[in-house]
Amino acid sequence: MSPRTASCPALLVAAPASGQGKTTVTAGLARLLARRGKRVRVFKCGPDFLDPHWLALASGQPVDNLDLWLNGERDVAARLHQAASDSDVILIEGVMGLFDGEPSAADLAMRWRIPVLAVMDASAMVGTAGALAYGLRHYRPGLPWAGVLANRVASEGHAALVEAAVEAAPDGASAMGWLGALPWHEAFALPERHLGLSMAGELPDAQARLDAVAEALAHTPLGAQDEAAWLRWSVAFPPVAEADEPTPSLLRGRTVAVAHDAAFAFIYPANLQTLRDLGAEVVWFSPLANEPLPACDAVWLPGGYPELHTAALAAATRTRDGLAAHAAAGRPVWAECGGMLALCKSIILTDGARIPLWGLLPGEVVMHSRLAALGPQAWQTPHGELRGHTFHYSTLQTAMAPVAHTTPARVHGRAEAVYRHGSIQASYFHAWFASSPRATAALFGAEVAA
Template sequence: MQSQSCAAVVIAAPASGQGKTTVTAVLARHYRQQNKHVRVFKVGPDFLDPMVLEQASGHPVYQLDLWMVGKQHSQQLLAEAAEQADIILIEGVMGLFDGEPSTADLAAAFGIPILAVIDASAMAQTFAAIAVGLDQYRQDTKVAAVIANKVGSERHANMLKNALPPSLPCLATLFRQTEHALPSRYLGLQQASEITDLEQRLGHTLEAFDFDDSVSLPNIDFPLSDTSPLPSLLEGVRIGIAKDAAFSFLYQANLDCLKALGAELVFFSPLNDNELPDIDSLYLPGGYPELHLAKLSVNTQMQQAIQQHYHANKPILAECGGMLYLCETLTDKTDITATMCGILPARAKLQARLTALGLQEVTVENQVIRGHTYHHSLLSTELVSEISGQCPNGKSVSEAVYQQQRLTASYIHFYFYSNPHLIAAWLAP
């Protein structure tokens, strides 16, 4: 089996909130300044971090996950990236060993070393103890280097580095940069397009890094798997895809999958366009419709166009925020209610806290498709669904999949490559 080789590292931390995304983004900028071709991946089903990482790296960011994406497809994505890249950066999720599957599981599956990012703001020598613990906790994972984040001074940095054993070099220290931190909201980081000074923030943070360029990252071999091309089940089908500030939760792999099936992708904006493009099928992804209630509700021409598409019995796939847009009404966190498309006999309301989080597996007519759910809203409806997702980790999260006419709607964000044939069936005219 052929393989591709390049430097690679999994950027992980002891816990969430340690600065993985910031460090990954700035590392991408650092290596790009060295004229290296950088590719970045994100572990787990995340939409927001990849937006920032895409801008930092200059390339689309794909998700890696042993369950949702699958080991074979993850391996293929890595091998394809290694064909062109000088270095691959993989941002982990949560703490290194947290979750099933965890970031550590993915690192072990592909033999990729770990770069441990540790918030050192309230510690000295204990920083080294945490680094050693991360390195030695499992026999099948290896910490290649560490980064000290939120360092207070040069003296503090020296204390941290001197405490590390020789086997755990410090690749960089990052001094505390609270004024340039990436802004966030209830689902995570703000979308990259909303952070108008993102370039300046990344630039200032890069200046606060102190790199030890003598620390090198090892090369890893990524085998190329033999994969058969997908059948052209959507050949010539024009799929309209909502894409703007309200609907932006799109896996690049999903777009690739639709193209591989033969579809022609046509993007439009429910916020700014008054009519649908000339399309056969409609894909409404997730996003933040609740932040754009006024503009969505007054665009009655777009609502009518989508209603006409639905009543013409044309295919629609609506995920999470896309499903909320099809409801009768949507209420935001300030109790402002706006009229939506009214295709689903349902009313949605944002809640103060997270209402669902988990991986999901759905079986439809003996076919299985995977994805995940993560939302702060609740749906009030008399609709009864005979299809629902199951969480592989034993959580009680079970999202309904509503199907009426040619509409498939759910809180679940589906990963299309987990069952391209089912996606084709949902979207074929």
């Protein structure tokens, strides 16, 4: 029997810009619905590792990324159909502003007719909130729309003035859909650092913060509505035809060891699934705990925050020695961004301190207070195009000559170097493995025909 179209309520939580509170609202709403016994599946638009930590904690489910360029339309469609098949509600957190990026969150909403919930930081406005909401609603004709939620209001009186401004928009309150307001409160602020939000697992009160947001949302029109009201946002997600070629089992019988702790946490769940679909067994180890490298055929050192844990990493001699022996034996290592940093000889922090690292790559990392690179990238490998992105605050000073460069997907992007040193391959490039399973398998040592 062929699969059927799956339907369930879905919202895309967007904003006029970054920093408006999209993650707070999405995570709080997911937590509220999950506490009511709903099966909530949350996605994050665009390449992002940090927001999904909060969204997964709130929903109790893994969080995948959705991006029409990174994933491809077929992959996005398949993930949405599967989510609608086994969930009561789908929530999708947007990226940057609603219309920012190519493709944007609005493009995703338009493609699948997913209603947009606009979150606006109203802390420094009143009447302008109406103009802003009206502009978001009407800037692109035909944009599916759910309503407006004001964030960080100062008082009930402030919220009432913002509501009146939104209701005074030319199309009236019914078209704009006032869904309530959230006050600013320290209890549910999500702390940030240089790459974005702090990871949920680092905060002992992370769940309490989400519960506080959920409680506040419960008293808004959005959070107080019943199941029948949610059904007005139901979206039909058609089934996706089987791929012409199933993922080949090119890593069958191989074990891939993946570094995973607070220093190495930038891991797409979809990447792990791709490794398993290729037939690999995935095992974990923690460099911060100085754990020995497990018996394995290949190693993945993902990105993260090694710059925040330099002392512990420098002292992780058992992990370092295991990686050195692995590389000396000619077994493959793929190190991306933070994983590459940890392999270098040393790092210079923003205060000028020079800290020794593992010394398996010739080079020194220099941390900067400003962003060094950001944006989607594609790597044309001999085995297919790997898509991904780059996002880093450091630069690498090395005598190594790049063996390849990625191609930025945007006009003003900057290519990233790919290095090879013995059996180690490394780059600032974060790969989306599902974009080319064959290229991924080759990264981890499989024999793949060019």
